Amino acid sequence: MTTITTDIFTVRPYTSHCRVIEQEACHAVIGVSPGNGFFTADTVTGLAHWAAERFARVDIVYTDLHVADMYEALGYAPDDARRKAVKNLRGVRAKVANAALSADPSGTRVAARPVSALTGLPGYRRLSDRVESLMADDPVLRATVADLVDRFLQDKVTGRAGTPRQRDVCTRYILAELPLFLDSPAIFDVASSLNCYHQVLPLADLLYGPGHGLRASRNQGHGIINPTRTEADR
Template identity: 60%
Template sequence: MTTAIRTGTFAVRPYTPHCRVIHDEGDHAVIGISSGNGYFTHERVLDLAGWGLAQFRQVDLIWTDMHVAEMFEALGYPPVEAQRKAVKNLRGVRAKVTAAVSSLDPDGERLRGRPMSALLELPAYQRIRTQLDALLTQDPEFREVCDQLAARFLADKLNGRPPTDRQREVCIKYVCAEVPLFLDTPAILDVPSSLNCYHQALPLAELLYARGWGLRASRNQGHAVITPADTEERSA
């Protein structure tokens, strides 16, 4: 990962030098907002949106809204309670994103907020998702990375208990819904180049930006880890 770029509230670490070029071009950024994640407070989402507008010509705040109820049910909640919790979490994250857009760009000219499910109708997203479904059974390297991501997500939920096959299966579906935005956001959202931003380093990036053959991010796709600047300073 490259040296951190400090821009006011946040420190940004583009994953590769080429990701740094995409950051510096400033065409577009996707900022992923996870539902039910305490990291994404109202203030944090507003600050992230403001940072994005200061650095990029267009910004999409995209929150995960797919397979959320399934995940709660797999974790042991009764179906009705799982649905209730999913609705509550999604209502909360939608309110945070909507408030940020309304405050910073009410006309939606440069800042957009949308759920992941809104991408389902886009041809490029559909194409990539179909490819990923095939790769889960055909590409051991990709499957291993998805398993790592699922294990990482479930570790916090299961308090050390091993996940069941059902929990792993639902979590991988949840993960794969997001992967297209790490692969080729320019094709999906029709932008020249795009930086996918998240607050944690992900094993997926190691695969997508490795040398050689295999599943790789498109040339116009970048990735960066963006964290609060004070956190970066404490860890330096």
């Protein structure tokens, strides 16, 4: 049997309140992005074990919405875009499912889910409707999302702005994930939840900052989880 070492990961709560939610250890969401080289099979399995040791429940969630549309918007022919998306998602699905099974063979505490499986849940639908409404009414949210789209496209297309089609697909991709950042306890029916990712979440400054508009719920936290640095790494 392979031994999984979980102390190779370190979590940094985004705020002091996020630290409280981490210490409650009720629930963790481990976000996995298709096409991101950070998420090797070993890394995803290690993250699953790390979370299973520390939290009562864990959901490993990967994005599977708008992936083919994204490839097509970035220049792939429609058939090539679909094939690339299918291949990409097949690999991510296998990594996530194997990681969940490895960390929790009983399947009672660690689950692997695509975002598409959440869209029918009442909590997700309510949050998605709220986000869509705020996108129409809140100029701060629109500007923040537009900036994220700019940052995504600047290294992938000629011209920072991108085409209207590219910007629309990128926006829909971001908005599909946003309910998980906003209030994952409402989606998964838990008391509190720490959304874990290897980078600061998009929109984190907005979600956890002062003021009105789109803000994370009081029982939602964010943790940045990365491999632990050793003296040799410094």
